[in-house]
Amino acid sequence: MQQADARLSTVLEEARSKSKKKKWRNALTILLFVSPALIVYAMYVIYPILATLNYSFYDWNGSSVGTYIGLQNYVQLFSDSIFWTALRNNTWITLTSVFVQIPLGLIMALMLFAPIKGIRLMSSVYFFPFLMSTVAIGLLWIYMFDPINGSINQLINLLGFENVAWLSGENTAIIAVLFVIVWQFAPFYMILFRAAIVGIPEELYEAADIDGANPWHKFSRITLPLLMPTIVSSSILAIVGSLKAFDIFYVMTGGGPNHATELMGTYMFKQAFVNFNMGYASAIAFVMFFIALIVTILIQALDFYRQKKGVFSE
Template sequence: MDSTTTASTLGSIAKTQSQMKRRRARSKRITVALFIAPALLVYLIYIVYPIFGTFQYSLYDWKGGADKTFVGFNNYAKLFADSVFWVSLANNLKVVLASVFLQIPLGLLMALLLFAPIKGMRFFQTVYFMPFLMSTVAIGLLWVFMFDPLNGSVNKLIGLFGIDNVAWLSDEKTAMASILLVVVWQYSPFYMILFKAAIVGISEELYEAAAIDGAGPWTRFASITFPMLLPTIVTSSILAIVGSLKAFDIFYIMTGGGPNSKTELLGIYMYKQAFIHFNMGFASAVAFMMFLLAFLVAGTIQYMEYNRKKKEAF
């Protein structure tokens, strides 16, 4: 066999191998696409399409029937001119602050306590997590009874110290703080579980090496635990912020947005406009604004975290 034939044969083999690699790669892409397609279809139908549909409805004066009148951005102009909208937005920001600066630190503290050398920690873990397992409706009604100005257990407790009864949920000064207390109590266990899972994933060798070097508990937390928990803290912050911006149930159950809109949230505001006043177009504008706020905040946090990781890489 001469050199020309050998070269031709090797070229044919290389070409065949290249074709086989392309077929395998194409087959792999098709397989991946087939597995992704059902989830992608559900996502497009139930997430993406409703977002664009909501924006479309927000451009109409629509009462929920067959008749719709195109009004452009008039609903948004009315929205920004409505004082209740700004009060609701401010209240949502209060929920965001309570979630980020109270729920997450409290969840981290509870997670750290679970690793403390204290007997009966398994019992406390169960007790800690119970509020998150309860129905929001049950929690709302439970605390409504506890905050009752006449027979509530909260007023009976403070009465032992000589403090007069307080109308917790009907007083403009205390209504918001009372509900935020319930929200923090209910959702802190969720972040406790996230932090506990993250702490379990930290190598014990790091702590052992730090202990050998003479590092105390606070030093080990500041130099090992906290830095390793930063990704979980970012994720928890996104969940807390997005969840706070769409909060509805516990506030509606306990006060319905009162008194005098002091506990009104964007979700309650949207619900009232849609199902009490039947201003579906206007309610759609409120809903789309809620989506934009959550999207922008979550996107900003993710972008900041991406830049942080990029700087650490260099």
Template sequence: MNTVLRTEAAIVKQAKKQKQKKAITIALFILPALLVYSVFILYPIVATFQYSLFSWSGGQGERTFIGLQNYTVLFADQTFWSALQNNMMLILASVFIQIPLGLLMALVLFSPIKGIKLLNVLYFLPYLMSTVAIGLLWIFMYDPINGPMNQVVQWFGVEPVAWLADQNTALIAVLIVIIWQFAPFYMILFKAAMVGIPDELYEAAEIDGANGIQKFFSITFPALIPTIVTSSILAIVGSLKAFDIFYIMTGGGPGNATEIVGTYMFKQGFIHFNMGYASTIAAMMFILAFISVLIIQVFEYRRKKRGAVL
């Protein structure tokens, strides 16, 4: 009896040692990635909130602790709220135009039509181009004299439009470019999700006499809801931290017509050398993105919970 107990104890001890070795191995593999994540993600976030509490010109300049004064100034800054409003317009365009367009493109690529391989290339091409190249390309496209956009407009008897120089059209012009550039990204997400839908479901729907629209709303769309949620999160976060295409095409102008939080933060930090205030703007961008993602995740969790109950 004692021999059996000692044997069982030895087996348990050996199992614990194996678990410890496995845990150490996993930790060693995770450690490099965790180190990189901490240095390039976590530390900058913490540092941003820290710098937002100081009056600081950047570089080796002296930092003066001012507490929450930068946040008080920020909440009264009309330029910031105007820039945030433009970010909200970008969010709306991304969620309600860009994502549906990506879904439509994915559906087209799943249709039995000729030239599908060519469409794959044409659809995906804008996402492969660099943002600088896209910005310069569309600056030419919007040229008020020789730009193709105005040539098309003139065919319909409309006077040429100063797309990027007019406060009424500048934001819309940039939003069109962003939708054109990033719709292929969401197309890829939807296409990958649609590949995972079993063909048996569509075959069963055809036997029941369902048409294409009915199959989409009964099978395809419900299966794509998790991808739609993920796409919405990416679109919202991407819209809040947008910078490059706006800075290249308009620099936030004319006036503040296309000023967004990213360009305003850049100007405060690297043009006006108000790094403390720029850090406050960056901190607010993080807070808004975090809250937005949290709200979406809560709604998604409740939806899944309701689905599980049903």
């Protein structure tokens, strides 16, 4: 009996060490699979964010040793009127993206389901702007907005208005660039909406037809409510994208004239790589990161809340 017990315990012991060994092997496998990605990611994403935070406490020109100045960069930043202009312009991009770009994308998507000819041509051409590089788009539109030889002013002249020096006017420059942003990104939302519209069951419209619904009712009672998830996720993409905006402003206006179209991104770039105020630029960069973080957390929290509410209502 005792012998049997002893045998059992050795068997158990063996099994335990085997499963322990297996666990270790498993951990090693996981590590091997994940480590290449993790190393690159740590080196070029995680470390730089922490380093940026660290740099932001220094007065530093990028080459010599910096001087530790605590929160002074941040204090200076919050009283820097250019920074506030930049923040305001970033907000303008966000608002334009959500309230102009996304509705336009929806209209474009709906047009692809309209009972008219030429849908294939439309779906191809509507998507073109999204494929071009932002630099190329910026350069192209600089000439479209040219005060003398630009097509936009040509059109305005035809309509009986005076020429406008779009990109050199402090109030008009931002309008011009925002227009180009809408032009470039509306097709992206068009595609998202198109995919969502395809997914709406045809029966719903057939049923509505039987009830004698008009097109507007069909849109407002069927299409729009069912597109709500897409509208929400598009808005998230638009908000996040707006915080990152840089290329098109850098190319078209460089943040000018007189900082009128400055963004957090362009201002950070100038402070870092034109003026070599690397510490100050790091503070701007970290504020950008922080805002993105807050926005992300807010979106996650809203999503969590929405899901919880969904559970309750079921």
